[in-house]
Structures are given as C-alpha cells and as structure tokens.
Amino acid sequence: MIDMLQNISIGFGVALTPLNLLYCFLGVSIGTLIGVLPGIGPVATIAMLLPFTFKLPSISALIMLAGIYYGAQYGGSTTSILVNMPGEASSVVTCLDGYAMTLQGRAGSALGIAAIGSFTAGCLTILLIAFFAPPLAELAFRFSAAEYFSLMILGLISAVILAHGSVFKAIAMIFIGLLLGLVGTDVISGIHRFTFQISELSDGIEFAPLAMGLFGFSEIIRNLEGKSKREIFVSKIKSIMPTWFDIKVSWKPIIRGSLIGSMLGILPGGGAILSSFTSYTVEKKLSKNPERFGKGAIEGVAGPESANNAGAQMSFIPLLTLGIPPNAVIALMFGAMMIHGIIPGPNVINECPQLFWGLVASMWIGNLMLVILNLPLIRIWVQLLKVPYRFLYPSILLFCCIGIYSINNSIFDIILTIVFGLLGYIFLKTGCEPAPLLLGFILGPLMEENFRRAMLYSRGNPFIFLNRPISLSMLIIAALLLLLIIIPSIRGKREKVFKE
Amino acid sequence: MKTKVYKKKDFFAGLIFIFFGIMAFWINQDYPRGTIIRMGPGYFPTILSTILIILGLFTFLRSFWLKEDLISSFAFRPLLLNIIAILGFAFLIRPLGIVLATLVMIIFSRLAGWDFSWREVLILYLFLVIFSYILFIYFLGLSLKVWPI
Numbered sequence: 299m300i301d302m303l304q305n306i307s308i309g310f311g312v313a314l315t316p317l318n319l320l321y322c323f324l325g326v327s328i329g330t331l332i333g334v335l336p337g338i339g340p341v342a343t344i345a346m347l348l349p350f351t352f353k354l355p356s357i358s359a360l361i362m363l364a365g366i367y368y369g370a371q372y373g374g375s376t377t378s379i380l381v382n383m384p385g386e387a388s389s390v391v392t393c394l395d396g397y398a399m400t401l402q403g404r405a406g407s408a409l410g411i412a413a414i415g416s417f418t419a420g421c422l423t424i425l426l427i428a429f430f431a432p433p434l435a436e437l438a439f440r441f442s443a444a445e446y447f448s449l450m451i452l453g454l455i456s457a458v459i460l461a462h463g464s465v466f467k468a469i470a471m472i473f474i475g476l477l478l479g480l481v482g483t484d485v486i487s488g489i490h491r492f493t494f495q496i497s498e499l500s501d502g503i504e505f506a507p508l509a510m511g512l513f514g515f516s517e518i519i520r521n522l523e524g525k526s527k528r529e530i531f532v533s534k535i536k537s538i539m540p541t542w543f544d545i546k547v548s549w550k551p552i553i554r555g556s557l558i559g560s561m562l563g564i565l566p567g568g569g570a571i572l573s574s575f576t577s578y579t580v581e582k583k584l585s586k587n588p589e590r591f592g593k594g595a596i597e598g599v600a601g602p603e604s605a606n607n608a609g610a611q612m613s614f615i616p617l618l619t620l621g622i623p624p625n626a627v628i629a630l631m632f633g634a635m636m637i638h639g640i641i642p643g644p645n646v647i648n649e650c651p652q653l654f655w656g657l658v659a660s661m662w663i664g665n666l667m668l669v670i671l672n673l674p675l676i677r678i679w680v681q682l683l684k685v686p687y688r689f690l691y692p693s694i695l696l697f698c699c700i701g702i703y704s705i706n707n708s709i710f711d712i713i714l715t716i717v718f719g720l721l722g723y724i725f726l727k728t729g730c731e732p733a734p735l736l737l738g739f740i741l742g743p744l745m746e747e748n749f750r751r752a753m754l755y756s757r758g759n760p761f762i763f764l765n766r767p768i769s770l771s772m773l774i775i776a777a778l779l780l781l782l783i784i785i786p787s788i789r790g791k792r793e794k795v796f797k798e
Numbered sequence: 799m800k801t802k803v804y805k806k807k808d809f810f811a812g813l814i815f816i817f818f819g820i821m822a823f824w825i826n827q828d829y830p831r832g833t834i835i836r837m838g839p840g841y842f843p844t845i846l847s848t849i850l851i852i853l854g855l856f857t858f859l860r861s862f863w864l865k866e867d868l869i870s871s872f873a874f875r876p877l878l879l880n881i882i883a884i885l886g887f888a889f890l891i892r893p894l895g896i897v898l899a900t901l902v903m904i905i906f907s908r909l910a911g912w913d914f915s916w917r918e919v920l921i922l923y924l925f926l927v928i929f930s931y932i933l934f935i936y937f938l939g940l941s942l943k944v945w946p947i
Binding site: 689704746 | 807808810811814815818819822825826829830833834835836837838839841842843846847849850853854856857860867869870872873876877880881883884885887888889891892896900903904907908910911912913918922926930934938939940941942
C-alpha cells in the first residue's frame with residue numbers, strides 16, 4: 299500500500315512538470331478534435347504524429363499519444379450526442395440514446411453524463427492499473443519463450459473477434475502482417491529477408507508509412523468516393539449540468555460500464571469499441587423497461603461512455619506489463635516506445651518507473667483536463683464540424699508527407715506510404731480489415747524469436763507449448779475463442795451486436 | 799446464383815492472400831531453413847506462407863457458394879490524383895523545397911475531390927504553408943528545405 303502511494307507520487311511528480319502538462323493538454327485537445335471530426339480516427343492521427351514525436355523526451359511523447367486515444371473517446375461522444383454522427387467507432391452506440399435525448403432537448407444532460415461517466419471510469423481504471431499492473435508484470439517475469447509465444451497466439455486470435463466480416467480473412471490478414479514484420483535483417487543469421495535488394499528495407503519496414511498508408515490514405519480515398527452532403531444542425535445547448543434525477547439513474551450504469559470496460563480493455567483484442575457495445579447490451583438487458591432504449595434513455599449514454607473510456611485506458615496494461623498490444627492504437631504505442639528505445643513489457647515498471655507511473659498519472663490529469671476544459675468548449679468543437687472535408691483531407695495528406703519524410707529524410711518512405719495506401723484501399727474494397735495486419739506486423743519478429751527460443755530450449759519438441767500449464771491454458775482459451783467465433787450460431791449473434 | 803463470382807469480395811481477397819503467400823514462399827526458397835532445433839531464417843516464413851496460401855485457397859473457393867457480397871466500384875480518380883499529389887511532393891521536396899512542393903501537392907489533391915476552385919486552393923495553400931512553416935520548421939526544428947535556393 300505504501301509502495302503504491304509512493305509509486306503514484308512518483309507518477310504525479312513526472313506528470314505535473316510544466317512540459318508534460320503541456321503535452322498532456324496537447325494530446326487530449328488533439329484527441330478531442332479528431333474525435334469530433336468524422337473521417338479521421340485515433341489510429342490515423344497517432345500514425346501521423348508519430349514521426350513528430352521522435353525529438354521529444356520519450357515520456358512526453360507517450361503522454362501526448364495516450365492523450366489522443368482517450369481524448370478521442372470524449373470528442374467522439376460529443377458529436378454522437380449532438381448531431382448523430384459518431385466521430386469515433388467506439389461512440390456509435392452513444393448515438394442511439396444520446397441523439398434521441400438531443401431531440402428531446404436534453405442534450406446538456408447527455409453531454410454532462412457522458413463526461414461525468416468518462417471521468418469516473420478514468421479514475422477507477424487508474425486505481426486498477428496501479429493495483430494490478432505490478433503483480434501482472436511479476437507474473438510476466440516468470441514467462442519463458444513458450445508462454446510468450448502462446449500469449450501472442452491468444453492475443454492475435456482475440457484480435458480476430460473484433461474484426462468485422464469473415465474470420466478467415468481476418469486470420470489471413472494476421473499472417474500477411476506477420477510476414478511483413480519479418481522483412482529486414484534476420485537478427486540471428488544476419489541474412490536480409492524479403493528486402494528485394496532495397497537498402498532502405500534492410501532495417502525492416504518503417505512503422506509509420508505502413509500505419510499511415512493502411513489507415514490514413516485508404517480512408518481518405520474511401521471518403522472521396524461519394525459526394526458527402528453534411529448538414530450540420532446544432533441545437534442550442536442550455537445547461538451542461540445533468541439533473542439530480544439523471545445522476546440518480548446513471549450512477550449504476552456508470553459503475554457497471556467502468557467495470558465492463560476495465561475487464562474487456564485488459565483482454566487481448568479488447569479496447570474501447572468492444573467495451574461500449576457490451577455495456578449498452580448489458581444496460582438494456584438489466585433495465586426494467588428496455589423499450590425506452592433508443593428513445594433517449596440516459597443509461598444508454600452513461601454506460602457505454604464510461605465503458606469506452608475505461609476500455610481505452612485499461613488496454614495499456616497488456617502493453618506495459620506483457621509487451622503485447624491488444625488493439626491497433628496500442629500497437630502504435632508499441633511502435634512509439636520502440637522508437638524511443640523502450641522495450642514494452644514487464645521491464646518497464648521496474649526499469650523506468652517514472653515512465654510507467656508518469657503515464658498513469660498523466661491519464662488522470664488528462665481526464666480532469668478533458669472535463670474542465672472540454673465541456674465549456676463544446677460549442678467550439680461543434681463549430682469545427684463545419685470545416686468541410688475538402689479542406690481537411692489535403693491537410694492530412696500534407697502533414698503525413700512531411701512527417702514521414704522527416705523520419706529519415708527519405709523519399710523512399712513516402713513511396714512506401716503510397717504502396718501501403720494502395721494496398722489498404724484494395725483491402726478495404728475486398729472487406730479485409732487492416733487492424734489484425736498491424737498487430738501481426740508488430741508481433742511478427744517477437745513471435746519468431748520466441749518460437750525459435752522455445753524450440754531450442756525443448757530440443758525441437760513442439761509439445762513444450764502444451765507441457766507448461768500457463769502456456770497450455772492460454773492455448774486452450776485461444777482454441778475455445780476460435781471455436782466460438784467459427785460456430786455459425788454465435789457468429790450471427792456477434793454480427794447482431796455490431797449492427798445494433 | 800447468377801452473380802458473377804469475380805465481382806465478389808472474397809474471390810479477390812482469396813486471390814490476394816494466395817498471391818502474397820506464393821510470393822513469400824517463393825522468395826523464401828533462398829533462405830536456409832535449418833532444423834527445428836536450430837531454425838534458420840527460412841523456417842518461420844515457410845510456416846507462415848504455407849498457412850497463408852491455405853487460408854487464401856479457402857477464402858477463394860468459399861466465394862463460389864457464399865452469398866453475394868460484391869465489391870463496390872473503385873474510385874480511380876481520387877486514387878490516382880492523390881497518388882500524383884503525394885509523388886509530386888516526394889520528388890519536389892528535395893530540389894524545390896517545401897513551399898513549392900506543397901503547392902503542387904495541394905492542387906492535385908484538391909483535384910481529387912469535388913468543387914475545385916482556385917480561390918479555395920489558394921487560401922488553403924497559404925494557410926497550410928504558413929502553418930507548416932511555423933509548426934514544423936520553427937517549433938519542431940525539422941530540417942526541411944524551404945526554397946529552391
């Protein structure tokens with residue numbers, strides 16, 4: 299307990315320095331901004347800003363990037379509620395009851411409850427992280443190569459659950475990602491693999507061009523396919539404070555949503571999106587009169603909005619304790635840490651306590667900033683929706699190009715971005731999700747390394763993965779998950795959840 | 799089942815997977831495979847590309863009796879013009895610097911959308927050039943060439 303207080307005070311010591319406060323503020327503001335704007339999400343934004351963070355101190359860079367992720371959850375809810383346009387995938391469910399409330403003239407209550415819920419969830423998850431991360435890291439220290447390999451299998455299989463469309467396509471995308479991750483010099487033999495004799499590829503494919511192309515460029519082309527008619531009609535917001543009655547109805551959903559988000563966020567493959575959908579379903583099931591849902595039930599805003607924020611923050615735990623990214627945004631954080639020379643995993647807590655606890659503390663500060671600064675600024679954020687997309691996308695393209703060029707002053711990296719952009723667009727057209735590919739790309743080299751080590755250790759006996767209890771149980775969970783997704787009846791349900 | 803199979807998403811997706819798998823498998827032939835105890839650089843890619851080919855075949859074959867899920871038409875115009883915009887930037891930034899490279903990029907990428915107007919392009923361009931200069935060169939200190947000279 300004293301340890302924990304000490305750790306938290308280290309964290310606040312780091313997070314409260316003026317520089318880090320500034321980057322935290324920048325992060326959450328950019329997050330809110332892109333959360334409000336449809337057509338650009340946290341993945342594309344973090345990929346775009348990644349090159350610019352090279353010169354920052356590593357802790358400031360991570361504080362800012364993390365701020366973008368949870369800041370986007372706040373911004374996404376604002377537009378869902380006010381104009382029925384989810385700026386963020388995780389806020390899709392908020393549209394259902396949030397916008398209904400706006401039509402009834404209760405927009406202020408909905409916004410207020412969303413903010414209070416998100417903040418409560420933020421506070422709760424920080425406590426959970428402080429309690430559970432150190433023991434989890436302890437456990438991870440006992441992992442050998444076999445456990446790590448099985449854990450990565452479990453992580454990749456769980457990522458498939460979230461993918462829309464065909465499970466087989468999602469798995470195939472993982473394999474493409476794994477193969478792309480192997481491009482470059484093999485660490486053990488020094489042989490250049492899949493480099494096509496291109497010297498720029500000998501260090502592997504740069505992370506930023508891949509992410510930017512797959513998520514940024516292809517998304518822009520998709521948005522340019524049809525002429526968008528965006529009519530923004532914003533009604534006057536009277537008061538942002540919810541009434542006592544609203545709070546009385548909402549506090550239970552907020553707690554439940556936070557818990558659901560915390561549990562699902564920590565799972566590999568989890569995160570903000572899954573959490574908000576699950577919370578909505580749970581609230582509807584528990585409600586005495588579920589027919590109110592979709593017609594302005596405040597529980598339908600309170601629960602999911604708490605859950606998505608909790609999920610977003612908890613998904614940092616697998617990254618910081620096990621070194622496994624559970625979703626695409628965290629995969630980008632993984633890339634950012636590697637760029638700054640920090641190897642994500644159980645060592646982070648012990649070797650860079652300032653970084654770990656500083657990041658955790660900054661999340662709490664960031665949440666506070668979001669509540670204090672964003673609620674009064676909501677009107678300004680909504681005005682931003684009026685910026686037409688035809689101004690937005692050339693700016694995004696330009697910033698991407700400058701960013702990617704500035705990594706190595708290399709034209710090759712820009713061309714690589716185009717290649718992945720084109721590929722991303724083809725994937726988009728053929729219904730293949732790029733997120734599993736990104737996870738595979740990050741995990742590819744790690745999986746190979748651990749596979750090789752496990753085989754060396756066991757003298758070529760593949761049963762090593764089944765003989766060790768932790769490894770075996772992870773593989774069993776992975777197998778069960780795979781069965782669950784493949785069995786058609788359950789797949790139907792899964793699609794229903796996505797459609798709702 | 800009158801739908802033409804070659805318009806289905808999975809038909810193409812399967813072909814792409816098979817293509818990637820075969821490419822990887824074929825290139826990988828050059829790398830020593832080693833034994834299971836001491837794996838060479840070619841061992842793991844062999845496993846990956848084989849599974850990818852199988853998954854690709856499965857997706858491809860399944861598309862023949864799966865219900866229709868057709869590919870919507872490709873937006874070639876925005877695709878091509880945006881690629882030209884980025885390529886223009888990539889090849890002009892070294893000889894001409896950021897001010898002129900940005901101009902070429904903005905013109906082509908705005909041509910990719912609709913409602914092109916020179917006035918808007920000019921406003922957007924001026925805004926972006928000044929913004930990028932202040933942010934990237936002045937504040938972040940990126941070493942980017944500004945003018946041709």
